[in-house]
Amino acid sequence: VLTQSPATLSLSPGESATLSCRASQRVTNYLAWYKQTPGQAPRLLIYDASKRATGIPARFSGSGSGTDFTLTISGLEPEDFAVYFCQQRYYWPFTFGPGTKVDIK
Amino acid sequence: QVQLQASGPGLVKPSETLSLTCTVSGGSLGLHSWSWIRQSPGKALEWIGSLYNGGSTNFHPSLTSRGTISVDTSKTQMSLTLTSVTAADTAIYYCAREYCSGNSCWNSYLEYWGQGILVTVSS
Numbered sequence: 001v002l003t004q005s006p007a008t009l010s011l012s013p014g015e016s017a018t019l020s021c022r023a024s025q026r027v028t029n030y031l032a033w034y035k036q037t038p039g040q041a042p043r044l045l046i047y048d049a050s051k052r053a054t055g056i057p058a059r060f061s062g063s064g065s066g067t068d069f070t071l072t073i074s075g076l077e078p079e080d081f082a083v084y085f086c087q088q089r090y091y092w093p094f095t096f097g098p099g100t101k102v103d104i105k
Numbered sequence: 106q107v108q109l110q111a112s113g114p115g116l117v118k119p120s121e122t123l124s125l126t127c128t129v130s131g132g133s134l135g136l137h138s139w140s141w142i143r144q145s146p147g148k149a150l151e152w153i154g155s156l157y158n159g160g161s162t163n164f165h166p167s168l169t170s171r172g173t174i175s176v177d178t179s180k181t182q183m184s185l186t187l188t189s190v191t192a193a194d195t196a197i198y199y200c201a202r203e204y205c206s207g208n209s210c211w212n213s214y215l216e217y218w219g220q221g222i223l224v225t226v227s228s
Binding site: 030032034040041042043044047048053054085087089092093094095096097098099 | 148150199201211213215219
């Protein structure tokens with residue numbers, strides 16, 4: 001089971017966001033982060049905990065291993081206000097967290 | 106550019122069979138692994154199952170007895186069939202392709218997604 005905190009994060013453009021994902025069992029570094037905007041499919045941002053997917057800006061960074069993971073967005077752009085999900089691939093079925101909504105303060 | 110388009114009925118009656126098709130353009134079905142994901146209203150994403158490039162499939166344990174994923178490479182289409190549906194199967198259904206970078210692919214991360222299709226189970 002993946003839990004994410006906080007459920008909602010209210011920030012202003014230009015500020016940095018720190019999102020947390022915690023796994024109930026160790027998943028080594030087999031964790032990804034996705035971003036979803038309303039009406040759109042999720043987009044892969046980070047895989048294997050810390051590797052940026054192709055085309056993802058450097059302001060997105062991931063860290064963590066084992067059970068605790070963090071997604072950091074350094075300097076929020078208007079398009080970054082969205083819902084962020086973590087996903088583990090260590091155990092089948094692969095699972096997603098409930099999401100953190102980053103909205104404009 | 107790889108594009109995926111999910112299609113199928115938006116309304117299915119309880120106990121009937123849900124059939125969805127994912128049409129792929131800009132990529133080869135046989136060379137990659139493909140998955141179905143769903144998102145119920147107000148709920149987290151759920152990984153339904155995957156079709157691997159070797160032809161094998163894997164399903165969420167709660168759906169193994171009801172689900173089938175198949176591929177028609179001549180039509181560049183992948184299909185999901187879910188039998189005996191209930192209201193709990195109401196969701197937006199996405200088809201997606203594995204993530205690849207350089208010569209490596211990860212069938213457990215998803216890069217290309219279809220736009221999603223809302224399926225409502227109701228009489």
